[in-house]
Amino acid sequence: MGAKKVIEVPYVVELPVGPQHPALHEPLLLKAYAEGEEIVKVEINTGYNHRGIEKLAERNNFYRNIFICGRVCGICNTVHANCYTRALEYLLGVEPNNRAKYLRVVAMEFERIHSHMLINAIMAEILGFDSLFMNMMLDRERIMKAKEILTGNRVIGDYMMVGGVRRDVDEVKRDKLIKLLKQLRPRVEYYKKLFIEDETILKRLVDTGLLSRVNATKYSFVGPVARGSNVRIDVRASDKYDAYGDIPWNVITYKEGDSWARMMVRWDETLEAIDMCIYALEHLPSDGNPVPDERRLPRKFPEGESYARVEAQRGELTYYVMSTGGVNPYRVKIRTPSFLNVIHSAILYPGYSIADLPVIFVSLDPCIACMERVAVVDVDEGRRRLVRLKDLAKGVY
Amino acid sequence: MSVIEKLNALKKYFVEEYIIKPNRRVYVFKSEDLKALFQDLIKVFGYENFYVATIVGTDLISEGKIRLDYYVNLLPDEVTVVFRTYLPRENPTIDSLIDIIPGVLSGECETYDLVGVVFRGNEFLKRGFFVPKEFVEQKIYPLRKDVKV
Amino acid sequence: MGKPKILKLILKNFVSKPATLHYPLKEYRVIKFPYEHTLIEEDARGRHYADLTKCTGCSLCKLDCPADAIEMIPIPEGYEAPKINPRKIYPVVNYFRCVFCYRCVTICPVNAYITTSEYRLASPESIDSSQLSLSTLKKASGG
Known part of the structure; x- marks a missing residue:
């Protein structure tokens, strides 16, 4: 007597994480499929933050x-403005003077410091380590203050202009900035040491989200x-835009390829950035007015x-600007680093437990506002590529 | 430059060469050669020494064409080169690279959603994840020049 | 597992003063903390308004405002419109739309904008630059 009905029990549990979720601070839906505790596949659903900036730019x-x-x-506003401004400068054939180039580097490195401190603080919060989060955010205030002194606003700098920057620094401001940076450096060293030594952090970060070379x-x-x-890519080293060719600094690479290595890259870069800022401010050239009329x-x-x-801060950002003559651009294409890092991240999750998902996600430093001038759906890649979700649910793989 | 010398191995595909600002080399190729070109690129450089940085689709309405640019960064020097091709505006179709280079996924999906270039063989292409629902229903691609939003 | 490395810092924070400030609400004095507002730089980008003795009404700031926050409106009756302003219009910045990029300040051909570091936007009154701008003008005599 054969059974007339077959009751199908789905193999996988679908677990939506986001777009509003206590562990994710960004509007993004990670649809995780889990077998027990193990994630087998993640779909990335975006489209919650789209604003159509590229079309707006054409008008x-x-x-x-x-x-x-x-x-x-918001976090990477100065680099966005810098990239676009430099694209315009290439079109016009204008080059800013050295003082302007140094000031641009200082503004962008300030932004790198506060962005890296923010994502490390958020990582601490995701791990459940709230007191570390609070302390880091407190020390981050110093760099926000420094940015306010330099650009006139804590977050949105509006510092770049074709042919230079929009504000100069005088001696008083310069000394204040150097003092703030020198106060910040031992704090960052302390937090870096915590990330190396603290067992709570190491247990969650080491060997999660491995990404091979x-x-x-x-x-x-x-x-x-x-x-x-261990991929040695850094636009600052290869393109040497603005004053990055003159200021001594190192490209940081780690070999491990896990979440911990990504956070350590950020800490080391923060220290590099502080040194670069101090160097740039101490060796600020004075070859004319950096502020164009x-x-x-x-x-x-x-x-x-x-x-x-x-x-x-999150990686290579590119602007393509096409002009057909006239006052409006014909086409502006923005490709942000999160656009690649977040959308392709589906390969990182399978094999880890559900609790690791926010950790891996945050270790990519996701920024949905950057990414979503567009939105895309990703399906899993790599090893499990041929196994479709429907087949998984039906059990015919 | 050694990277540019290595690119000479792919010379048979290129129709035209010029430079866009500041110093990015542009290589124009025929759209039907896309797959062969990138397969040779993988052979010459290997997966570890290049990545596709950006795919830019531009609607050239006055010429009746859609221009498709692949910005590729060649490691270890991070030289950016541009592989450029033109597609007819009425039926912009090109082979997908997703089966050989999975990193093009985001770029291909974005270009499909915004400009309407169809990448043959990419099963992940989907309308309506970036544009609002009414655009999908009206079947318009917002970055085309004749579309008013 | 050893003791948490951060323990010393946490204990230190227990005895130190709070790092945050209370927002200065004058009427609401229940909590006994000092009411200072955050000290900001004097040249931070805050509310700005046009000095109508200098403004020529050329509308360039309106054209170049990235947020479309500036509107050109006629100078109301009862105010003496200066002779340099033939069209008798002046820019009003809507501070709720304004992104405080100061493009209008730098693009102005006659440097008519006055800048302040007033960053607080919460206000019981309507909030644009018209009152501030008009305060730079004399009232028409006998009007």
Whole structure:
């Protein structure tokens, strides 16, 4: 007597994480499929934060776009504005003077310091280590203050302009900035030591979310994620834009390729950035006024295309600007680092437990505001590629 | 430059060469050669020494074409080169690279959703994840020049 | 597992003063903490308004505002419009739309904008730059 009915029990449990979830601070849906505690597949669903910046940029003139691009993402606003501004400078054939270049580097490195401290603090919070989170955020205030002194605002700098920067620093401000940085350095060293020694942190971070060297380039990971997997890519070193060619600094790489290595890359870069800022401020050249007269800049841009790259905190950020002559750009294409890092991250999760999911996700330093001028759905890759979800549920794999 | 010398091995695919600002080399190729070109690129450089940084689709409405640029970063020097091709605007279709380079997934999906270039063989292409629902229903691609949003 | 490495820092924080400040609400004096507002730089980008004795009403700031926060409106009756302003219009910044990029300040051909470091936007009154701007003008005599 054969059974007439077969009751199918799904093999996997679907577990939506986000878009509003206590462990994820970004509007993103990670649809995790778990067998017991083990994640077998993650789908990344985006589209909760789309604003259509690229189309907006086509309708506004070149200069308004500097401020619009600066608002693609709050944390990395100066690098966005810098990248776009440099794309315009390539088109015009303008080059800022050395003082402006040094000041740009200082502004961008300030941003790197506060961004890296923020994501490390958030990582501590995700691990359940709230007192560490609070302390890091307290020390991060110093760099926010430094940014306020330099640019006039704590977060959104609006510091870049074609042909230079929008504010100069005098001696008093410069000494204040150096003092703040020198106060911050021992604190960062202390937190780095905590991340190396504290068992709570090590137990959660080491060997989670392993990314191999070959997958890092095959799946186009950029920034600290790639550098944590021993890929030596850094736009600051290869393009040497602004004053990065003059200031001594090192590219940080780690061999481990796990979440811990990514966080350590960030700590080391923070220390490098502090040293770079101190060097740049102490050796600030004085070859003229770094602030261009915005009223005298050309309104119309010549025909042409340019492609600027910048090393944002999260990785390589690129702007493609095409001009057909006139006051508006014909096409602006923004490719942010999170766009690659988050969307391709589906390969990192399988094999780890559900509790590791937020840890791996945060170790990528995700920024949905950056990423979602677009939104895409990802399906799993690699080893389990041929096993479709429907087949998994039916059990016919 | 050694990287550029290595690229000479792929010379048979290139129709035209020029430079866009500041110093990115552009290699124009025929759209049907895409897969062969990238297969040779993998052979010459290996998976570990390049990555596809950006895919840019631009609607050139006056010429009736859609231009597709693959910005590839060649390691270890991080030289950015551009592989450029043109597709007809009425039926922009090209082979997908997803089976050989999985890193193009985000770029291909974005270009499909925004500009409407169809990548043959990419089963993950989907409308409506980035554009709002009404755009999907009206079947418009927001970055085309004739679309008003 | 040894003792947590951060323990010393936590114990130190137990005895130190709070690091945060209370927002200065003058009427609400229940909690006994010092009411200071956050000290900011004097040249931080805060509310800005047009000095109508200098403004020529050229509308360049309105055209270049990335947030479309500036509107050109006629100078109301009862105020003496200066002769340099033939169209008798002046810019009003809507502070709720404004992103405080100061593009209008730097683009102004006659440097008419006055900047302040007033960053607090919470206010019981309507909040744009019209009152501040008009305060730079004289009232028309006998009007």
